[in-house]
Amino acid sequence: MRPLLSRFLAALGLVLAVTAQAAPSREWAIIDLGAFGTTGSAPAAINNRGEIVGSSTKAFAGQLAEISRAFLWSDLQMRDLGAPELFFSQANAINDRGTVAVTSGGDKLYLWKDGQWIWTGVTGTPLDMNRSEAVVGQRWNGTAFHAFLWQDGVLNDLGTLGGPISGAFALNDKGVVVGVSELPAPGVAHAFVYKDGTMRDLGTVLGHEDSTANDINDRGIIVGFASTTGDDSVAFIGDVNGIRPLFDLPAPHAAVAINNHGAVIGTIGEGSFLYEDGVLTRLEDIPAVRTNRWTRLYPVDINDRGWITGFGVHEGTGPGLKAFLLRPAR
Numbered sequence: 001m002r003p004l005l006s007r008f009l010a011a012l013g014l015v016l017a018v019t020a021q022a023a024p025s026r027e028w029a030i031i032d033l034g035a036f037g038t039t040g041s042a043p044a045a046i047n048n049r050g051e052i053v054g055s056s057t058k059a060f061a062g063q064l065a066e067i068s069r070a071f072l073w074s075d076l077q078m079r080d081l082g083a084p085e086l087f088f089s090q091a092n093a094i095n096d097r098g099t100v101a102v103t104s105g106g107d108k109l110y111l112w113k114d115g116q117w118i119w120t121g122v123t124g125t126p127l128d129m130n131r132s133e134a135v136v137g138q139r140w141n142g143t144a145f146h147a148f149l150w151q152d153g154v155l156n157d158l159g160t161l162g163g164p165i166s167g168a169f170a171l172n173d174k175g176v177v178v179g180v181s182e183l184p185a186p187g188v189a190h191a192f193v194y195k196d197g198t199m200r201d202l203g204t205v206l207g208h209e210d211s212t213a214n215d216i217n218d219r220g221i222i223v224g225f226a227s228t229t230g231d232d233s234v235a236f237i238g239d240v241n242g243i244r245p246l247f248d249l250p251a252p253h254a255a256v257a258i259n260n261h262g263a264v265i266g267t268i269g270e271g272s273f274l275y276e277d278g279v280l281t282r283l284e285d286i287p288a289v290r291t292n293r294w295t296r297l298y299p300v301d302i303n304d305r306g307w308i309t310g311f312g313v314h315e316g317t318g319p320g321l322k323a324f325l326l327r328p329a330r
Contacts, residue, residue: 026328028288032314033323034078037066040320043073044092045128046301046309050074053091053100054309054323060087070102070112073323084110084117092137093129101126101135109135109150122150128170136168136177147179149194158194161201168194170215176240178213178222191224193240202243205236211243215257223264225254235266246275257301265299265308272297274308283308283326294324 033052035041041056052073057066058080070081070091083089085105091112093101100112109122111133124139134151147158147168160166163182171177177194183201191202191213204211208226216222220239223246227233235246235255246255246264253268255275263276265283272283283289283297292314298321299310307327314322 028286029327029329030286030288030292030294031076031325031327032292032317033073033309033325035320035322036069036071036078036080038318038320039066040311041071041078041323042311042321043300043309043323045094046303046307046325047094047096047098048303048305049096049098050303050305050307050325050327051094051098052309052323052325053094055090056323063087070100070104072100072112073325081112084119092126093135095129095131095133097131097133099129099133101129107139109137111135120150120153122148122155124148127168130171130173130175132173132175134171134175136171136179138167147177147181147194149177151175159199161190161192161199163189165189166192166199169213172216172218172220174218174220176216176220178216178224180212191222191226191236191243193222195240200240202238205243205245206234208232208234211236214255217258217260217262219260219262221258221262223255223258223266225266227252235264235268237264247280249280256299259302259304259306261304261306263302263306265302265310267298270296272299272310274299274302276306286326288329289326297324297326299326 036056036058039057043052043054046052055068058069067087070089072079083104089104091102102110109120111118125137126135127137129135139148144164147166149156161181162184166181168177168179182189191211204226209228211226213224225233233252233254235253236243237246255266258264274281295313297312302308311321
């Protein structure tokens, strides 16, 4: 959203006020998580134990190109989880028990648990998993891509808001799911919340056409973004009763994830942010980030300890985007 002229001065005043507050008051440390191959790595999730999962490409004899491999990062080491079928694997979620949701073998959903591979019987892409090992994501149902919930060994197609396509991006430990679904109107999609067997349209904000819900915490607080075009996105926050703008700042910005304490991470302009207790911190302005020559960060997840993972540009470390962990030093 490009702010209306009548709101621009107020927004500018808020920018200045936030900037004045946003000089980081805590010390941070940033860690390059490393990579298996030459093209970088991309994390997908972090749990409250500080374990991070994602994917990094790796070279194999006889293969023409590097192949994606699921990784688990902990204790300053990146571990190759292998693959249950052939070479390819991609880790997309991890819960606080250390169970990992992985795609392998032609879009099949596996769990990596206690060092063993478990085939769920589901074909689809996992995007989040809760403490009870319920998994949500998106799968081809024979006619279209739909959001799914796999729980207690049962696969549920969550349906849509009337259009052909939907996807589930997150769920909390209470089993409430959020994501995005197309509406009957061609090309229009809205954020949804799925609770007690019903998918509910969360609408949009500030007159935007589309919206997407990216995350939900255990308090039921939902974050995401609304947009009409690629450069007018607006971060939102809300709950099952509706959504509202996260803050009043010039677009574009988008909320990516929220922890159980209400800290939100996302992107803003050409950078990224942490929004906590009403204070906006630009991640690229954190001294440790600058000193260690990280120039552009894309945060993907935050845990309840305030640890942030994502990927970014790390100067002097070779080509490709690099996975990072940004955590309070004290």
